[in-house]
Amino acid sequence: MTTLTCESCSMPIGTGRYCVHCTDAEGNLQGFEERFAAMTTWRLEREPGLDREAAEAETLAWMATMPAWADHPAVTRRS
Structure with a gap:
């Protein structure tokens, strides 16, 4: 069995791209500011x-390593 990890926070997940903590009620990735504040x-x-x-x-350094945020302007500005 393959264990996937959330592309936003790296939490182990069973299926999909994002964990329940990183998604909204419809299963979409939450916005950067919301995730940044929660993390x-x-x-x-x-x-x-x-x-x-x-x-x-x-x-910010952690989020820069996550596929969901690696190209986000708030993350890339710090480089």
């Missing part, structure tokens, strides 16, 4: 001592 919040919850600026920088 940054997740990062801050995982490491409480991390400041927001560092969490945002780490989130």
Whole structure:
């Protein structure tokens, strides 16, 4: 059995391109700002001592490695 990963966040998934956390009610990929905010919040919850600026920088760096976001202007501007 092949395990797929979400092209937005890399979470393991069974089918499709994106996980339930990265999609809206219709199954479409959420917008960049919504995903960026949610991923940054997740990062801050995982490491409480991390400041927001560092969490945002780490989130952008992570998103740059994900196929769904690699060409997004907010990600490519940081290069």
